[in-house]
Amino acid sequence: MAKLAPLIAPSILSADLARLGEDVERVLAAGADLIHFDVMDNHYVPNLTFGPALCEALRRYGITAPIDVHLMVEPVDALAQAFARAGASYITFHPEATRHIDRSLQAIRDAGCKAGLVFNPATPLDCLKYVLDKVDMVLLMSVNPGFGGQSFIPSALDKLAEARALIDASGRPIRLEIDGGVKIDNIRAIAAAGADTFVAGSAIFGTRDYAATIAAMRAEIAKAS
Numbered sequence: 680m681a682k683l684a685p686l687i688a689p690s691i692l693s694a695d696l697a698r699l700g701e702d703v704e705r706v707l708a709a710g711a712d713l714i715h716f717d718v719m720d721n722h723y724v725p726n727l728t729f730g731p732a733l734c735e736a737l738r739r740y741g742i743t744a745p746i747d748v749h750l751m752v753e754p755v756d757a758l759a760q761a762f763a764r765a766g767a768s769y770i771t772f773h774p775e776a777t778r779h780i781d782r783s784l785q786a787i788r789d790a791g792c793k794a795g796l797v798f799n800p801a802t803p804l805d806c807l808k809y810v811l812d813k814v815d816m817v818l819l820m821s822v823n824p825g826f827g828g829q830s831f832i833p834s835a836l837d838k839l840a841e842a843r844a845l846i847d848a849s850g851r852p853i854r855l856e857i858d859g860g861v862k863i864d865n866i867r868a869i870a871a872a873g874a875d876t877f878v879a880g881s882a883i884f885g886t887r888d889y890a891a892t893i894a895a896m897r898a899e900i901a902k903a904s
């Protein structure tokens with residue numbers, strides 16, 4: 680199966696939270712493809728962010744782009760269902776945060792969303808091979824989860840190649856997303872290692888000209904192929 684078209688997913692963790700609707704509209708107008716929505720519970724990770732009410736508010740505000748909900752919560756299932764009702768498009772969770780990985784994935788898909796698993800930098804991909812028929816996205820963390828603005832952990836490049844091989848062997852259109860420390864100056868190597876979906880928080884929202892930053896990222900990604 681041919682590699683999927685690259686998608687840029689700005690993380691709203693670094694957006695102007697007091698003007699979130701406007702900032703999300705701006706970044707979409709600047710060329711972003713999906714909105715990465717980081718959900719932290721101060722339990723699975725040592726930080727606290729957004730719940731389903733904010734996702735629903737973005738939909739009510741008029742955001743129609745796909746919303747990519749990254750759950751950093753434990754347990755997973757009830758919140759996943761609440762985000763499905765709130766208008767999420769993708770819902771990904773960390774496998775160690777649920778007792779029944781297969782059941783949690785299936786429940787997200789039954790609720791009409793695309794489902795995915797997220798792997799921390801030092802978490803092996805072991806369980807992935809058993810659920811390749813039930814995932815629409817594999818998200819590799821290239822920082823330890825909990826905060827924006829951290830540096831990319833280089834070992835994520837080898838892990839991307841490992842995940843890419845598993846996905847290609849599955850023959851299914853599974854997205855391979857990378858999250859953490861993605862910048863203009865490393866995105867080419869990240870794309871070459873196999874990623875097709877690129878989360879970037881501080882690298883986009885920390886710049887004045889979102890369109891120029893996203894265009895520069897796309898140009899670097901194109902050089903990788």
Ligand SMILES: O=C(CO)[C@@H](O)[C@H](O)COP(=O)(O)O
Pocket residue numbers: 690692693715717749822823824825826827828829858859860861878879880881882
């Ligand atoms: O999930 C997380 C952090 O836990 C990420 O989505 C960050 O929000 C990415 O931020 P940058 O590293 O791109 O600034």
Ligand SMILES: [Fe+2]
Pocket residue numbers: 690715716717749858878
């Ligand atoms: Fe994230």
